[in-house]
Amino acid sequence: MSKVYLLSLGCPKNQVDSEKLLKRLAEKGIHYCADPAAADLIMVNTCGFIEAAKRESINEILKVSALRKKDRSKKLLVYGCLAKRYGDELLKEIPEIDALWGVGDDDQIVDYCSKQLAAKMESAGKDRFSDKPYAYLKIGEGCDRTCSYCVIPQIRGNYRSTGPDRILSDATELIRSGARELNVVAQDITSYGRDLKGYDLARLITELNGLTGDFRIRLLYLYPTSIDDRLIETIGSLSKVCRYIDMPLQHSEKKILGLMNRGGSRSYFEKLIRRIRSILPEVAIRTTFIVGFPQETETDFEHMLAFIKKMKFDRLGVFTYSKESDTVASGLKGQLTKAEKRSRYNRLMEAQAPISLSKNMALVGRTFRALVDETGDGIAITRLDSQAPEIDGVVLVRDPLVRAGDFINVEITKAYDYDLEGTVIR
Numbered sequence: 525m526s527k528v529y530l531l532s533l534g535c536p537k538n539q540v541d542s543e544k545l546l547k548r549l550a551e552k553g554i555h556y557c558a559d560p561a562a563a564d565l566i567m568v569n570t571c572g573f574i575e576a577a578k579r580e581s582i583n584e585i586l587k588v589s590a591l592r593k594k595d596r597s598k599k600l601l602v603y604g605c606l607a608k609r610y611g612d613e614l615l616k617e618i619p620e621i622d623a624l625w626g627v628g629d630d631d632q633i634v635d636y637c638s639k640q641l642a643a644k645m646e647s648a649g650k651d652r653f654s655d656k657p658y659a660y661l662k663i664g665e666g667c668d669r670t671c672s673y674c675v676i677p678q679i680r681g682n683y684r685s686t687g688p689d690r691i692l693s694d695a696t697e698l699i700r701s702g703a704r705e706l707n708v709v710a711q712d713i714t715s716y717g718r719d720l721k722g723y724d725l726a727r728l729i730t731e732l733n734g735l736t737g738d739f740r741i742r743l744l745y746l747y748p749t750s751i752d753d754r755l756i757e758t759i760g761s762l763s764k765v766c767r768y769i770d771m772p773l774q775h776s777e778k779k780i781l782g783l784m785n786r787g788g789s790r791s792y793f794e795k796l797i798r799r800i801r802s803i804l805p806e807v808a809i810r811t812t813f814i815v816g817f818p819q820e821t822e823t824d825f826e827h828m829l830a831f832i833k834k835m836k837f838d839r840l841g842v843f844t845y846s847k848e849s850d851t852v853a854s855g856l857k858g859q860l861t862k863a864e865k866r867s868r869y870n871r872l873m874e875a876q877a878p879i880s881l882s883k884n885m886a887l888v889g890r891t892f893r894a895l896v897d898e899t900g901d902g903i904a905i906t907r908l909d910s911q912a913p914e915i916d917g918v919v920l921v922r923d924p925l926v927r928a929g930d931f932i933n934v935e936i937t938k939a940y941d942y943d944l945e946g947t948v949i950r
């Protein structure tokens with residue numbers, strides 16, 4: 525059997541691309557294998573979004589290139605965002621790379637792999653990249669926004685919605701193969717349907733909600749100024765959709781949001797959050813902020829700090845601004861030092877920890893439905909509707925009888941800053 529090892533770096537969108545590619549390769553008889561040393565093909569789907577992601581991609585390519593050096597029958601294939609931006613440099617610096625493609629070159633990759641391994645193909649193996657009970661469902665590609673710090677639109681192009689029939693059939697297939705949670709992703713899911721007649725995100729999630737099966741749906745990456753009452757009310761009316769709103773605000777101050785070329789303001793966001801909480805009383809709101817954006821003064825930062833203390837977000841991610849070449853923001857005056865950015869990052873995280881702890885403490889003694897992600901040594905890692913995979917906390921449950929993929933009822937018994945403990949209620 526021909527085997528491919530695929531390391532998917534970066535965001536869940538990349539992971540969806542990787543899963544799709546693996547599925548296409550599986551159709552050709554080339555199957556996923558979790559051990560690069562045992563694979564015929566070693567592939568890295570790179571991320572070039574920010575400096576840290578670039579470094580991670582290069583380190584990972586270097587690691588697997590050692591295996592390629594030892595065994596010349598293997599092929600090292602690199603593709604994705606970083607490969608698109610810095611392909612020539614990568615080929616020069618890492619000569620073990622056998623082939624390199626950008627984003628959206630799946631046809632060429634499948635063709636190359638098929639040719640390389642034509643003699644070894646046979647059918648059998650694993651279709652889903654991840655054996656976790658959650659999956660990512662990508663509903664569009666590219667982005668029409670023009671955030672001044674972001675290179676994604678240059679790399680991935682304008683926003684294109686995937687057709688609803690395709691999405692519904694992808695979702696059906698994921699549920700059939702064991703997914704119990706579909707995380708709906710795209711660069712900006714609120715753009716869904718702008719290029720389709722009479723279709724929008726609210727209609728799409730209503731149709732996804734109607735699919736047969738015991739599963740839940742989570743919406744990730746909602747652009748805040750595109751969230752309207754119709755969408756919030758639709759979320760509230762659908763039983764399978766988590767009361768979970770993930771909307772990256774990035775800043776609270778109009779001046780900085782203007783420099784970021786993003787919509788909204790502190791008062792706009794306050795009103796929106798109150799509206800969401802009034803329509804969806806048990807909602808968990810997740811957001812992200814960027815600290816240390818060019819020209820962010822101490823006063824701007826303090827306003828943002830006061831804003832997060834006031835709004836008490838259920839989940840908060842913080843990034844330090846990363847200056848990316850070929851972006852408008854990289855040319856702005858007033859870039860901050862690394863130390864200033866780090867200190868603001870720490871102050872924001874320190875402010876959020878007690879908020880997160882008190883929100884978690886309020887759950888103690890209550891019972892919720894949770895999805896079991898994995899089990900081992902009598903301990904199960906589970907998540908509530910309010911906890912997204914990979915980015916939020918989890919609920920640890922000591923119970924040898926639960927199995928991955930089960931929905932269970934959990935009474936929360938203990939709270940930490942980000943994670944919880946609970947017991948199964950039977």
Ligand code: SF4
Pocket residue numbers: 667668669670671674675676677711712
């Ligand atoms: S919404 Fe802004 S940050 Fe997100 S991908 Fe589009 S341009 Fe980049």
